[in-house]
Amino acid sequence: MGVEQKLGNMGVVTTTLESVVNWGRTNAMWPMLFGLACCAIEMMSAQSSAYDMSRFGMELMRASPRQSDLMIVAGRVSKKMGPVLRRLYDQMPEPKWVIAMGDCASCGGVFNNYAIFQGVDEVVPVDVFVAGCPPRPEALIHGVMTIHEKVKGESFKQYAEKYKQTT
Amino acid sequence: MDKKLEPIVKSVQDKFSATFEEFRDEVHLFLKPEQIVDALTLLRDEFNFELLSALTAVDYYPQETPRFHVVYQLTSIAKNRSVQIRVPVNGSSPKIPTATHVYDVANWRERELLDMFGIEFDGHPDPRRILSPEDMEGHPLRKDFPLGYEEPQFTFNFDEIDLRKPYAKE
Amino acid sequence: MSQIEEVSLDKFKHLVSERALTGETMLLNMGPQHPSTHGVLRLLLELDGEIIVNCIPDIGYLHTGIEKNMEAKTYQKAEVMTDRLDYMNPIGNNLAYVMAVEKLVDLDVPARAQGLRVILTELQRISSHLVWLGTSGLDLAAMSMFLYCFREREQILDIFELVSGQRMMTTYFRPGGVWRDVPVEFEKAVRDFIKIFPKRVDQYETLLTKNPFLLDRTLGIGKLDVATALSFGVTGPPLRASGIDWDLRKARPYSGYEQYDFNVPTRTEGDTYARYLVRVQEMRESLKIVEQALNKLPLGPVRSGNRKFVTPPRSEIGVSMESLIHHFKLWTEGFSAPKASIYSAVESPRGELGLLLEGDGGPKPYRVHLRTPSFDNLAVLSQIVKGHLVADLVAILSSIDIVLGDIDR
Numbered sequence: 069m070g071v072e073q074k075l076g077n078m079g080v081v082t083t084t085l086e087s088v089v090n091w092g093r094t095n096a097m098w099p100m101l102f103g104l105a106c107c108a109i110e111m112m113s114a115q116s117s118a119y120d121m122s123r124f125g126m127e128l129m130r131a132s133p134r135q136s137d138l139m140i141v142a143g144r145v146s147k148k149m150g151p152v153l154r155r156l157y158d159q160m161p162e163p164k165w166v167i168a169m170g171d172c173a174s175c176g177g178v179f180n181n182y183a184i185f186q187g188v189d190e191v192v193p194v195d196v197f198v199a200g201c202p203p204r205p206e207a208l209i210h211g212v213m214t215i216h217e218k219v220k221g222e223s224f225k226q227y228a229e230k231y232k233q234t235t
Numbered sequence: 236m237d238k239k240l241e242p243i244v245k246s247v248q249d250k251f252s253a254t255f256e257e258f259r260d261e262v263h264l265f266l267k268p269e270q271i272v273d274a275l276t277l278l279r280d281e282f283n284f285e286l287l288s289a290l291t292a293v294d295y296y297p298q299e300t301p302r303f304h305v306v307y308q309l310t311s312i313a314k315n316r317s318v319q320i321r322v323p324v325n326g327s328s329p330k331i332p333t334a335t336h337v338y339d340v341a342n343w344r345e346r347e348l349l350d351m352f353g354i355e356f357d358g359h360p361d362p363r364r365i366l367s368p369e370d371m372e373g374h375p376l377r378k379d380f381p382l383g384y385e386e387p388q389f390t391f392n393f394d395e396i397d398l399r400k401p402y403a404k405e
Numbered sequence: 406m407s408q409i410e411e412v413s414l415d416k417f418k419h420l421v422s423e424r425a426l427t428g429e430t431m432l433l434n435m436g437p438q439h440p441s442t443h444g445v446l447r448l449l450l451e452l453d454g455e456i457i458v459n460c461i462p463d464i465g466y467l468h469t470g471i472e473k474n475m476e477a478k479t480y481q482k483a484e485v486m487t488d489r490l491d492y493m494n495p496i497g498n499n500l501a502y503v504m505a506v507e508k509l510v511d512l513d514v515p516a517r518a519q520g521l522r523v524i525l526t527e528l529q530r531i532s533s534h535l536v537w538l539g540t541s542g543l544d545l546a547a548m549s550m551f552l553y554c555f556r557e558r559e560q561i562l563d564i565f566e567l568v569s570g571q572r573m574m575t576t577y578f579r580p581g582g583v584w585r586d587v588p589v590e591f592e593k594a595v596r597d598f599i600k601i602f603p604k605r606v607d608q609y610e611t612l613l614t615k616n617p618f619l620l621d622r623t624l625g626i627g628k629l630d631v632a633t634a635l636s637f638g639v640t641g642p643p644l645r646a647s648g649i650d651w652d653l654r655k656a657r658p659y660s661g662y663e664q665y666d667f668n669v670p671t672r673t674e675g676d677t678y679a680r681y682l683v684r685v686q687e688m689r690e691s692l693k694i695v696e697q698a699l700n701k702l703p704l705g706p707v708r709s710g711n712r713k714f715v716t717p718p719r720s721e722i723g724v725s726m727e728s729l730i731h732h733f734k735l736w737t738e739g740f741s742a743p744k745a746s747i748y749s750a751v752e753s754p755r756g757e758l759g760l761l762l763e764g765d766g767g768p769k770p771y772r773v774h775l776r777t778p779s780f781d782n783l784a785v786l787s788q789i790v791k792g793h794l795v796a797d798l799v800a801i802l803s804s805i806d807i808v809l810g811d812i813d814r
């Protein structure tokens with residue numbers, strides 16, 4: 069069943085380039101296969117049969133940062149892992165987004181100590197924080213939907229300004 | 236004490252003039268650092284303690300002599316019994332002979348102690364840090380190492396902490 | 406934040422062979438971000454073509470400081486840390502911890518609580534093995550295993566959610582018993598699971614056990630002999646697959662395991678395939694225990710009546726001044742444990758999970774050491790991968806079933 073049956077014969081559809089591009093980005097957002105700790109197990113659950121993230125075009129977890137758009141930081145980030153995480157982030161192509169999944173990635177969680185970064189936003193810029201220890205797969209999916217909303221609101225002008233700053 | 240452990244404790248006591256303590260049916264034998272390799276070899280070869288279950292340390296800071304107890308937890312699978320050996324070590328440049336030649340598992344466990352407590356093991360084949368980053372200073376599990384507590388951010392102090400929190404750049 | 410440091414060969418000179426120094430063999434970095442290292446494990450491989458000459462694991466990328474952090478909390482509050490230790494087996498970790506505390510302060514546990522503990526721990530063991538089976542399936546290119554195993558795992562997690570309100574980090578066991586009694590739906594949920602699960606294991610076995618692809622990649626790969634295993638302190642399924650019948654549930658029964666009738670599956674080959682068979686068999690045995698424990702589950706209280714250590718029920722607080730005082734004291738100050746040290750161990754899905762717990766007479770533990778099985782099981786990896794292909798490394802690594810949270814603590 070195609071979109072035609074739903075909408076009738078529309079002939080020509082006009083829209084803005086921005087919204088088409090953003091629509092495309094939301095529906096084929098490839099996350100990076102990158103688990104750190106307990107939250108990664110719930111991330112796997114979200115991928116598995118019961119929750120099935122592929123409904124949102126996310127069934128493909130890429131192990132290489134070069135091929136992914138979304139980094140889900142699933143778990144606690146230790147002082148030894150921080151630099152590695154940053155390098156992985158730097159290797160991802162623009163545009164890229166980050167979800168901090170779980171309390172540890174968001175704010176350190178129960179581990180307020182010498183070994184853990186108190187929030188992954190000290191290492192990479194974060195777009196969406198998902199609370200929970202671990203967050204339920206539904207919560208992660210909600211986080212993903214939130215990031216979709218955010219992407220839909222982005223404009224080329226913002227990108228242009230961002231790159232002017234970075235270059 | 237468990238009847239089955241008596242001959243073991245007796246033999247170690249006779250050989251190394253060790254003292255022992257007992258708590259809830261567990262036996263802790265106290266040895267000197269230079270005796271540990273011989274004692275482990277004896278226990279492994281004669282009393283079937285094939286498994287070095289745990290190797291760790293306890294820090295009794297600010298007490299200095301001894302500051303650390305290095306703990307060896309031994310298990311005998313064949314005879315189903317356990318015994319614990321404790322070796323008191325002094326606080327200034329703690330050193331103890333390595334047990335890697337007796338049990339291979341001691342290799343990583345001793346590296347962990349080197350990393351976490353700064354206890355050095357004489358003759359260790361690979362003395363590097365194992366868990367912390369190489370450039371880390373101090374030994375985290377020592378009692379004088381701070382926990383590294385950071386103030387949590389709540390509504391009332393959000394702005395104040397927000398200013399000094401080292402956010403990452405794009 | 407510090408930068409990634411440049412590693413020079415000088416640091417590893419004593420660990421690689423002579424040929425690496427002349428450039429004859431190649432050094433390859435694997436991880437810490439790699440799909441088949443099961444987390445953030447980093448391996449330095451010395452390769453002669455496709456053949457592994459040396460393997461140097463580098464761990465600590467998930468070092469969480471759990472041991473130190475537990476020292477800063479009271480006995481009750483430190484328990485939440487143990488959940489996050491080996492995150493495939495949170496309930497088992499809770500059991501190890503509460504048993505250590507109970508041994509230290511000499512606290513009795515009612516029979517019903519012990520039965521519940523056994524049921525939940527065994528369910529957790531099954532779920533841990535399911536994750537292992539699913540992810541090793543992924544590693545060995547059996548993608549559908551992952552989907553099937555997680556389907557059953559969801560059912561177990563639903564049971565956990567039913568009793569505790571959380572899917573993974575339940576902290577349901579407390580020193581002196583469990584948090585509260587299970588709801589009435591619990592029995593039916595577990596019975597449903599008992600009913601369907603044997604068939605599901607049969608299905609997995611139909612898919613894998615005689616599958617020529619699996620046999621090709623696992624038979625005779627990664628042989629671990631008994632002497633090496635013991636010297637490296639390997640415990641759990643890898644040790645049993647090498648032919649030693651050592652299971653703490655049988656050897657030193659705790660929490661009432663002596664009442665149940667179950668076998669400890671062992672093999673003698675010690676290869677990757679034997680480890681696979683042992684774990685699959687263990688799932689069936691665990692299910693047997695769950696069924697027996699559920700049938701035998703006595704009625705009665707689920708928490709010890711010793712008010713020195715266990716808070717009184719809510720209903721008592723309103724009517725008894727003493728209960729109110731106990732409640733207040735236990736939650737503000739905690740209970741104190743004697744100035745002594747104990748070692749207590751349980752059988753986790755990965756091996757012997759031991760706790761060295763030392764009290765100093767106050768309400769906080771003076772020293773907690775977690776003897777985690779994966780740490781020692783991983784140390785043996787560098788011995789058993791020598792001479793195998795890089796592709797076999799993936800199979801071997803998944804067959805020893807490491808959990809990085811367990812290793813790095």
Ligand code: SF4
Pocket residue numbers: 105106107142143144169170171172173177200201202203489
């Ligand atoms: S938030 Fe909780 S579940 Fe997630 S990594 Fe941290 S401790 Fe584990």
